[in-house]
Amino acid sequence: MNDKVAINLLTTGVPGLDQVLGGGVPEFSFNLIMGPPGSGKTTLAHQIMFALATPERPALFFTVLGEPPLKMLRYQQQFSFFDFDKVNESIRFVNLSEDVATANYDQILARITQEVESSSPALVIVDSFRSAVLETSRQSRGAFRLQQFIQQLGVLLSGWQTTAFLVGEFLSPSDPNPVLTVADGLLLLDQKVYRNSMVRQLQVLKMRGQDTRPGMHTFRITSAGIEIFAAAVVRVDTGEATMADVALSREVRLTMGVPRLDEMLGGGLPSGYSLLIAGPSGSGKTILATAFLAEGVRCGEPGIIVAFEQTPSQSWVRTLDDLVRSGKIGLINTRTLDLSMDEIVQHLTSLIHKMKATRVVIDSLSGFELAVAPAFREDFRESLFRMITVLSGLGVTVLLTSELEDRYIDLRFSPYGSAFLTDAIIVQRYIEVESRLKRVMAVVKVRASVHSTEIRQFEITDEGVVIGDPVLAYEGLLAGRPTRTPAPETSERGKS
């Protein structure tokens, strides 16, 4: 017989938070929400409270010093989660500022006890606890009394079967404050301003008994409240399943929607692969990506485009515009400059699930890097790796475009060193032939698959990308200034 106590997890009502906490907040836990002013502590506490409070499981919100309650109510009601019907029905606000200013620990505890006993709340929030600590610590007998007070409060709140959140201000995790020891859970909120962007982040420093998600998780505060973008987890596996999956997915090939390109790729792009299309500005990367999505629609494979550059309406590619308008292609189009990779991954993942999408285009990595908050740019490559891994875990086939400066002294595929991250690479370049700029492309790599190694000339017409024959009459194409070869050679096929 299993006689272990079952810990019930409460759904917090904050998008992404339950995921970060490992399923939710443990019932009857004693938690601390910490962070500097303006980091969203009160908003987080309110959002959790409005989600959890019901007439059967009411909440008590103790306001202490700090933000005047009038102001708190004025601002918090702007959020859509603030349900007026719950005030006084399921949620009771209790102001303790006078008690804190004049009373000692015992009296404050007695007041809290009286309120808890009279309403038997399922949820108790003390905002801000730092104020209570500061005020009471000015009184006699210092830290020992404070620790005793907090332990008694912890005993009281757990004894009355309440789940509690104490909202603190500047309590540092390294501060030997007794509350940090007593607390079952520690949530740390932070905000970083870097140049013109601000990034908000949440970290779970402690949550007893829970398999929490490590690291800093970015979040936004909008009119709907807080939304947390849980950092994507790269799963470690034995490799056996992966190899089997790869073998299986290789058997399924996706058509690219560009005549002759499938042939160059060795029979289409293996399903679940990531393909990097690198090329200079105007070389036709977006058009190729559009063809890939349009082909998906034709084959009944929904797709999504994450556009950081030209919007579909600006693009000459009306096809894409039409497909987006008709809902056959999902669009994530962002112009903000404070994105985190986790935020975009979250939006993308939910859209993939919603649309049952199997094809994803990210156009382009250069635009993506610009849209990512400066604070995250240092980690861009690592984040990109996480994103591709998550998408590959979902089984979608990803096409990424990358702007590439046309340099003829070396052969580069991406400014991010991201070439190794992808399973396949197509490179596009300009060459000069008879005083004209011509476009060429080649398949550089298709992991574990035979593919063409030819450099083919291509054109962009009203019908899209038209791939020509191999450029056999010239050599030195990648140096940009080809010269005629004496005699054409037959095409080769290679294997990466």
Add this chain to the structure above:
Amino acid sequence: MPTTDSHREAIRRTLEERAGGAPDAAAVAEATIDIWHQVADRLAPVIGMQGVDVLLSHSLHLTSATFPWLVNPGDRGSNAAQLATLEARLAGCKPEASAEASCALFVTFTELLTTLIGESLTGRLLSPVWEPQASAPGREAQS
């Protein structure tokens, strides 16, 4: 946000109810203080007594533009003194003027609170005060 006519009417009716059928000014004054304490009891747990006191002082200041005799400038800073003056001044004038000034004070107070925390929350916190009550001992309810 201006107080609606129905709200204004509820305040007037509550005052009449508490002051009795044919009230004298003293009854209006007593009812005003009673209602005020009820309002304060409803609000203090939520916004703190200091917040309630500040709102009363501001409401008295605004109402005194129309009824200058309601306040004594010397009382500023003491809520107890302001309430004592209010009761004495209301009791010392004609019943109609007393009722009108009292009603104006509560309307101003409600409007002030509404501008801060919105109509919905103000209504939720204070509506029990303005609800018609069963007849109080020794007084007959009027509707």
